[in-house]
Amino acid sequence: MSARKILSLFLCLSTLIVSAQDKWDLRRSVEYALINNISVKQQDVQARLAELTLYQSRFGRYPSANVGTPFGLNTGRSIDRTTNQFTTESIFYTGISFQTGVDLFNFFTKQNTIAGNRYEAEASKVAVEKIKNDIALNVAAAYLQALLTVEQVHVSEVQVKQTAAQLSNTRKLVDAGSIPELSAVELEAQLARDSSALITAQASVTESILLLKAFLNVDPGAPFEIETPAVEKIPVQPISQLQPEHVYQLALNNLPQQKVNSLRLKSAQKYVDAARGAMYPSFSLSASLQTNFSNLKSNPQLLGSSINGFNPIGVVKASGDTVFAPNIVPNYRFYASPFGTQINDNFNNGIGLNVSIPLFNGLLARTSYKRAKLNVTSFELQRDQDNLTLKQNIYSAYTDATTAFQKFNASKKSVETAQKASDFAQKRYDIGLLNTIDLITNQNNLFRARIEVISSQFDYIFKLKVLEFYKGQGITLQ
Numbered sequence: 001m002s003a004r005k006i007l008s009l010f011l012c013l014s015t016l017i018v019s020a021q022d023k024w025d026l027r028r029s030v031e032y033a034l035i036n037n038i039s040v041k042q043q044d045v046q047a048r049l050a051e052l053t054l055y056q057s058r059f060g061r062y063p064s065a066n067v068g069t070p071f072g073l074n075t076g077r078s079i080d081r082t083t084n085q086f087t088t089e090s091i092f093y094t095g096i097s098f099q100t101g102v103d104l105f106n107f108f109t110k111q112n113t114i115a116g117n118r119y120e121a122e123a124s125k126v127a128v129e130k131i132k133n134d135i136a137l138n139v140a141a142a143y144l145q146a147l148l149t150v151e152q153v154h155v156s157e158v159q160v161k162q163t164a165a166q167l168s169n170t171r172k173l174v175d176a177g178s179i180p181e182l183s184a185v186e187l188e189a190q191l192a193r194d195s196s197a198l199i200t201a202q203a204s205v206t207e208s209i210l211l212l213k214a215f216l217n218v219d220p221g222a223p224f225e226i227e228t229p230a231v232e233k234i235p236v237q238p239i240s241q242l243q244p245e246h247v248y249q250l251a252l253n254n255l256p257q258q259k260v261n262s263l264r265l266k267s268a269q270k271y272v273d274a275a276r277g278a279m280y281p282s283f284s285l286s287a288s289l290q291t292n293f294s295n296l297k298s299n300p301q302l303l304g305s306s307i308n309g310f311n312p313i314g315v316v317k318a319s320g321d322t323v324f325a326p327n328i329v330p331n332y333r334f335y336a337s338p339f340g341t342q343i344n345d346n347f348n349n350g351i352g353l354n355v356s357i358p359l360f361n362g363l364l365a366r367t368s369y370k371r372a373k374l375n376v377t378s379f380e381l382q383r384d385q386d387n388l389t390l391k392q393n394i395y396s397a398y399t400d401a402t403t404a405f406q407k408f409n410a411s412k413k414s415v416e417t418a419q420k421a422s423d424f425a426q427k428r429y430d431i432g433l434l435n436t437i438d439l440i441t442n443q444n445n446l447f448r449a450r451i452e453v454i455s456s457q458f459d460y461i462f463k464l465k466v467l468e469f470y471k472g473q474g475i476t477l478q
Helices: 003-013 026-036 036-061 109-175 181-216 244-256 256-277 339-345 363-432 436-471
Strands: 062-066 071-074 093-103 282-294 299-315 323-336 348-356
Touching: 026 109, 026 181, 026 256, 036 109, 109 181, 109 436, 181 323, 181 436, 244 256, 244 363, 244 436, 256 363, 282 339
Parallel strands: none
Antiparallel strands: 062 093, 071 093, 093 282, 282 348, 299 323
16 A cells, blocks of 8 residues: 555544644655655655666677777787787787677576566565555654543643633632632632643643654754644444455555565575576577787888899800809888778687586576575465564554443543543532532543543544554545
8 A cells, every 4th residue: 555545544643634834744744754754755765666677688689789999008928919910019009809609598597587676676666655654654653642631632722721711600609608718728729739730741741742753853943733623524434334354355455565575585586597597508699700900010011122243143054154143132111001991901700509518517507596595484474474563563452442432432431421420529619518628539531531532532533543554545524
């Protein structure tokens, strides 16, 4: 389930009244948290890294292509790269080379690796949604707690006003001599206790707001005020429609953690197939094209010739005269062929079919295969554990919701009873038939009942919303 569904699930807590510009409702709080929370940003980076891994693995199916331009200087006895002749002259050489290669068949190793990376990338994206869900739930819980403390302040303020009004009336009766001073003193003590309870409730509001700010990464010193919707108008599904086994079956298909587990299990299974393929022969095709240049002066150019004396070449038999021939000495100039000429003349190319048969590599391939299978088992166990935890949480939430519902009904009945008792006590006190201590006791009972019904009401609504969240269905706001 996406964080957007969580927003719709809890939106009823904040959209029943119009938000003021300077107040925070639940929608604004959750959206702000999802943008600014560091955990969400970190998981988003991991998702993008997984996407890059998938992107790169897809291009691994295509032929590789590389161009090189070596530069070098050989001295001493070496081989001229352009003539393959030994020489003792210093040679500066350079060239251009191009190589390409492509896998023809590798028992589907690359295809399975790509499929595994695709499932992993999808799982990483869903994991971002899970983090957002967790953040949204935490913010919703903190927001609801803040609302509860605000309501408790309202009840405490009413209690203080009622006690103060009662003290004022009692003081008039004391001044008139109708009742003893002790009655006023007892009410003054009660007013002090009520005021202390109000201060405590106000402190609880401050603490709950600080906790909410922490989830939002808002400066603790910044002004912050939350909306206070009418909680009693929030629609909830009947508990009979939230049976735990039915909710669990829906949750298996809706919650992001279960989707993450399913995708990562599929990814691990594909990696097993890829590791199995690495144990079989692979076939690839390679090709190359290269040429080079050398500055060695190996090309002669005849500039002319000269006669350097005469050499005897034979004797005439008849006369016995010696025959001489001129000693012609050619004059050569040696030079290196131009760069472009050598590059054109020295081109060579090659093509080859390569077969790689893994015989023994330290059991690397087989160990990788076994490790991949163990990873599948690990993900299966993680899936089963998460599903079991989910089921336990749903049954626990259902039990808590049932208990909260019963407690809420009992609290409402307790308020009604306490209100009647307080009203009767006030009437009897007004006509002098009840002492101040008994009046205060009845008023305190009513105060505690009001606090209890507010607390149980918030608790009941939140637990039902959690069950509705697991169920994954929309919430009716009207």
